[in-house]
Each structure stands twice: as C-alpha cells, then as structure tokens.
Amino acid sequence: MAPxxxxxxxxxxxxxxxxLSAAAVSxxxxxxxxFEFGVTNKSPEFTRKFPLAKIPAFEDNEGFKLIEGTxxxxxxxxxxxxxxxxxxxxxxxxxxxxxxxFADSEIYVPAGNIFAGMQRKHYQERAERSLKFLDDYLASxxxxxxxxxxxxxxxxxxxTAVLRAxxxxxxxxxxKQAYRHVFAHFEKVTSDERIKHLFGEPGFVDExxxxxxx
Numbered sequence: 431m432a433p434x435x436x437x438x439x440x441x442x443x444x445x446x447x448x449x450l451s452a453a454a455v456s457x458x459x460x461x462x463x464x465f466e467f468g469v470t471n472k473s474p475e476f477t478r479k480f481p482l483a484k485i486p487a488f489e490d491n492e493g494f495k496l497i498e499g500t501x502x503x504x505x506x507x508x509x510x511x512x513x514x515x516x517x518x519x520x521x522x523x524x525x526x527x528x529x530x531x532f533a534d535s536e537i538y539v540p541a542g543n544i545f546a547g548m549q550r551k552h553y554q555e556r557a558e559r560s561l562k563f564l565d566d567y568l569a570s571x572x573x574x575x576x577x578x579x580x581x582x583x584x585x586x587x588x589x590t591a592v593l594r595a596x597x598x599x600x601x602x603x604x605x606k607q608a609y610r611h612v613f614a615h616f617e618k619v620t621s622d623e624r625i626k627h628l629f630g631e632p633g634f635v636d637e638x639x640x641x642x643x644x
Contacts, residue, residue: 445499
C-alpha cells in the first residue's frame with residue numbers, strides 16, 4: 431500500500447507515536463520523514479507549508495495539511511471507520527475524545543512538569559489525583575480498555591501519556607501497587623502486535639524522580 435501522506439515528527443515524540451499507531455491499527459502507511467529538530471522545521475520548505483514550525487505536521491498526497499498531534503491522529507483514525515479507533519457510535523466517540531483530552535492534560539502535562547520549580551507540588555498532586563481516578567476507573571473495566579472491548583484512539587493516547595509518567599513520577603512501587611491497573615492497561619496496549627514496535631522499551635524509572643532545589 432502506498433503511504434497516505436508525509437509526517438514530520440520525531441519517533442520518540444508521543445504525538446508521533448499516537449499518529450503512527452493509529453495508522454498501523456487502521457492498516458495505513460504514513461511516510462515518517464527524516465527530521466532534525468531546529469533544522470528541518472526551520473527550513474524554508476517546511477515553514478512555507480507550516481509557518482509555526484511545529485511538529486508533528488502532516489501533509490497528504492493531495493496537499494491537505496494538518497498540525498497538532500491530536501487532530502492528525504483523529505484524522506487518520508477517521509479514514510478507516512471499521513478499524514473502530516473512534517468508537518462504534520456517537521457516545522463512544524465522545525468518550526474517546528474525553529479520554530484523549532484527559533490523557534493529554536491530566537497525565538502527560540503534569541508528568542512532564544514535575545521539575546517546574548515552585549509549581550512542582552501542584553503538578554505532582556494533579557498527576558497523582560488523576561492517576562488514582564484513572565486506576566479506579568480501569569479496575570471497573572472487564573476489558574481493561576477505556577471505552578469498549580477493542581483498542582481505540584483513547585487507549586493509544588493514554589499509553590503515550592502513561593509512558594511519560596513511568597519515566598518520571600511512577601517508580602516500580604507505584605507501578606505495581608498504587609497504579610497497577612493503569613500500567614496493566616499500558617502493557618495491554620503496547621503489547622499489541624500492530625504497534626508494539628512504535629513504543630519499544632519504555633525506559634521506566636526504578637524510583638520516582640525527585641526535584642532538588644539548588
């Protein structure tokens with residue numbers, strides 16, 4: 431199958447992982463171009479197409495362009511409705527949108543900002559509250575997935591956010607005890623044969639990282 435378009439992004443970037451995972455589950459191919467941050471996205475060729483010079487950025491074979499990772503992943507997911515990434519009806523689609531937003535704003539953002547100086551405590555408490563809420567919810571899910579009994583875009587985006595949490599504020603103890611359902615979900619999603627190569631080794635920390643003021 432010919433690629434449906436070109437993606438400018440970095441393979442380690444969570445948004446890029448989500449986009450490529452959505453494509454893989456949908457049976458689509460996207461050409462991930464070689465990218466050097468600060469070089470590729472500052473080139474005249476790139477900024478003519480994408481003036482904000484941000485990644486990820488997508489261009490299809492007809493010249494249709496998109497920026498913002500969630501928008502690109504949602505677009506790719508919508509191309510093959512039968513893959514089920516956006517759910518089976520409007521209510522499931524709304525739930526998927528809810529969990530995508532939750533994963534980005536309530537897990538990924540605070541997990542990536544635990545060293546934010548005076549705001550560290552705020553972000554850590556926010557992440558812990560959100561992870562506890564999520565763990566309780568997943569404990570009630572027979573499928574172990576967020577919306578139904580098959581993989582959706584929400585599960586993929588959550589896995590990218592939890593990856594970050596496991597690299598910063600969730601050590602082995604937290605992963606096995608406090609948030610075991612969250613990390614069971616991560617394992618379930620990232621073990622999917624269609625996408626596990628996009629996640630690779632998670633690089634989780636043994637102990638939660640701590641901030642020491644100078």
